[in-house]
Amino acid sequence: MSGGLDGPVEVVGTGLIGTSIALACRRAGLEVILTDRDPDHVRTASGLGAGRARAAGDVPQLVVVAVPPDALGAAIAEQLDAAGPETVVTDVGSVKVAPLDAVAGHPALRRYVGSHPMAGTENSGPLTASAALFDGRPWAVTPGPDADPRATRLVEALVRLCGAVAVILPPGEHDRAVARTSHVPHLMASLVAGTLAAATPEHLALSGTGVRDVTRVAGGDPRLYSQIIGGNAPAVTALLQEVRDRLDLVLEAVATDDRAGLESLLAYGQAGTRAIPGKHGAAPQPMEALRIAVPDHPGELARLFADVGASGVNIEDVRIDHDPGRPVGLVELDVIATRTEELRSALESKGWVTHR
Amino acid sequence: MSGGLDGPVEVVGTGLIGTSIALACRRAGLEVILTDRDPDHVRTASGLGAGRARAAGDVPQLVVVAVPPDALGAAIAEQLDAAGPETVVTDVGSVKVAPLDAVAGHPALRRYVGSHPMAGTENSGPLTASAALFDGRPWAVTPGPDADPRATRLVEALVRLCGAVAVILPPGEHDRAVARTSHVPHLMASLVAGTLAAATPEHLALSGTGVRDVTRVAGGDPRLYSQIIGGNAPAVTALLQEVRDRLDLVLEAVATDDRAGLESLLAYGQAGTRAIPGKHGAAPQPMEALRIAVPDHPGELARLFADVGASGVNIEDVRIDHDPGRPVGLVELDVIATRTEELRSALESKGWVTHR
Structure with missing residues (x-):
């Protein structure tokens, strides 16, 4: 079960991610060595x-x-130079080709296997760390062509120890995947958010849940994301060019009043939203949103979730929508479509006003 | 308080929005007449x-x-022709210049005042209607230059009766505002979602909360949105061209490894995320996310929200993040930053594992 991971584990860089990994290793009883500039x-x-x-x-x-x-390549090489002859080195950077290229030709290359946990928050530093940060998250493990399979297994053991789920794929595949699932979405969210920076308060008063959702990730640290996205330039550029070409088609359809063309572009996007895997990697199931008006004070939300819990219907996602001027919030609960009616009648019997 | 709205109110088109308005009017005791093709x-x-x-x-x-x-202009003209000499006509369409243009020159133009409730769901039809649909939502009221102020006041009275908050602005301003807060974000979300339609399952396994948030609105009905966005072509085209130009800057910064340029473009987007008004129209307050690991069955979520309620700290937003392979979810609670510690210690004292 330990997969041969017995320690000591050395963590180089005790920020949010590094310290969280260290805490998870300590939780498992391993000896942990900490290094930081x-x-x-x-x-x-x-x-x-x-x-x-x-x-x-x-x-x-x-x-x-x-x-x-930006410091990954040098730090990995330094560890391959300095550590013991059997020491395995991994990293947790958000891109995987660039650090592998940086250590190409290193005599100890077989002992390096990159990885990338799909976790982290907009916070940073050791004080925000937690052994639970990786619970249930995907964690990419990206052995290069020269990697020793035993080294890969040791990194997989670390992933399991942290409570995450290993997704094994080559470094180039990883970078193309995150360009699609993370870097290009981040850039597009940032572009949308940029249009709001120039907007008048009267215009922004018409903001709803949609624009908040679209722009949320753009709140992340620009310095960190410029390094992450800049470090994945080839994959990001290729995909972003595709998106730009498709944006030109959208522009043309809107400008020439080509409703059928616009509808077909929107239908393509709608199909894409259904491609995102559902809960726990299962095939996506049809979801439905149930909306409940909730007076805006803490006790009411607790009462709602107690009633939801008592209904026995599982909640796949939750959103709270706040809007100007009234002390009422709208809570949206996503449930598997076949169980919406059950939840709806359970909540209405407790006096909640619901609508789909 | 009734603002002179005593009824009867006639609702033309008994879909989700029309029927919800009718229900709100009936709730207030008004006589309601229903018409539909x-x-x-x-x-x-x-x-x-x-x-x-x-x-x-x-x-x-x-x-x-x-x-x-697409049927608005003709339907509004028909009502101005057919209704009584003092009858006020409004509509609830998502764009406001096109229907006003469609009735330009009508002798009864002073009796028409457009409006647009910022509500609605991905569902449609009368069965999904609710008198509570508009509770606390912004609702634009957009009198044209010829509108009788008494007509505007009557439409405002309807907005209040529905529990919404009137935002008065000229039709052109409205259309530019929703291009920014709704139509362009929708198109950008759709473009991102489109890149997922072509992705392999292995790549999609690395999807996190970010890409789900960015693409959520793109799940809306392509036919409806092609009419809405197509009906606001001038405002959408102007803004989308700006976005396309900025996308070219992003592409150039990434392709030429201009990290400073990329960072500054991302910083502009980050500033935009802070421009969205906070809860109840107040100036945005600094928020912080507290993350809690929650076993994935209904009772646990109820227990969490009961403990959150008991803490007395108000929750501004909630997200649930499901990831592959493990029966645990991560609940993110957004709270006003100054109260995060209070909530954190309250939850930890109840045995929850939290991290920021």
Whole structure:
């Protein structure tokens, strides 16, 4: 079950991700060594119970490099140089081709296997870390052509130990995948959000849930995302060019009043929303939203969820929609379509006003 | 308080929006007359208690035209022709210049004031209607230059009666506003979703919350949205061209590895996310997300929200993030940043595993 991961594990870079991995390893009883350019970060992470500072003679079984994207290549090479002859090195960067290229030709290349947990928050630093950060998340493991299969298995063992789900794929596939599922969506959200920066308050008063959803990810740190996206330039450029070409088709359809063309472009997008995998990787099931008007104070939300819980119908997603001027919120519960009626009647019997 | 709205109100088009308005009027005790091209829809809406079919000699005080976007102009003109000499006519279409242009020069133009409730769901038809649909929502009221101020006041009275918040602005302003807050975000979400339609399952396995949020609105009915967006072509085209030009800048920054340029484009987008008005139209307050690992069955969610309620900290938004392979969900609660610690310690004292 341990997959041979017995420690010590060395974490290089005790930010949010690094410290969270360290905490998960400690939770599993492994010895953890912490390194960071900033000794204060090591002290903080250590104080949180994430491990101890490096000592002379330490030979880690696995090194996890968790430094900012632009510093990855050098840090991985340094670990391959410095660590023991059997030490496996991984990293947790958001792109995977660039760091592998940076260590191409290294004599210890077989001991390096990149990885990328699909977790993290808009916060940073060790104080926001948590051993639970990776619970149930996908975590890409991306062995290059020279990687030793035993090294890959050790990184997979780390993924399991952190409670995440390993998704094994080659580095180039990974980068094309995240260009599609993360980097291009982020850029498009940022472009939409940019149009709001110039808007008058009167116009923004008409904002609804839709534009909030579309732009949410654009709130992330511009410096970090410019490194992540910039580090995946080939895959992002290729896909973004496709999107730009399709945007030109949309523009033309709108400008020439080609309703059929516009409808078909929108239908293509609608089909894409159905392609995102459902809960727990299962095939997507038809969902339906049930909307409930909820007075805007804490007790009401608790009462609603108690009644939802009592109904026995599972909730796939929740949104709260706040709008100007009235002390009432609208809670949207997504449930599997076949169970909407059951939930609806359970809630109405408790006095909730619902609509689909 | 009634603003002079005493009825009868005639609702033309008994779909989701029309029937919901009819139900809200009936809730306030007004007489409601229902008309629809499809007599079955009138019977259904009537059976829901939304009003009665038209009878000879009916003279409504206010007619609400709630037909599909492409049929609006003709339907408004028909009502101005047919209704009583003092009857005010409004509509609830998603664009406001096109229907006004369609009735330009009509001798009864002073009796027409357009409007647009920021409500509606991905469902349609009278069966999904609810008197609570508009609770707390913005509702644009868009008098043209020839509108009688008394007509505008009557439409405002309808907005209040429906529990919504009137936002008064000229038709052209409205159309430019929704191009920005709704139509262009919808098109961009659709373009992102379109890139997923062509993706392999292995790539889609790396989907996280971000791409789900960005693409959610693109799940809406392509036929309806092609009419809405197509009906606002000038405003959409102008803004979409700006976005396309900025997309070219993004493409160039990525392709030429101009990290500073990319960072500044992302920073502009980040600023835009802060421009969206906060809850109840107030200036946005700094929010923070608290994440809680929740076992994936109904009782746990209820228990969490009961504990959240007991903490006395108000929740501004909720997201549930499901990921492949493990029976655990991650619930993200957005709270005002100054109260995060209070909520965190309240939840941890109840045994929840949280992280920011």
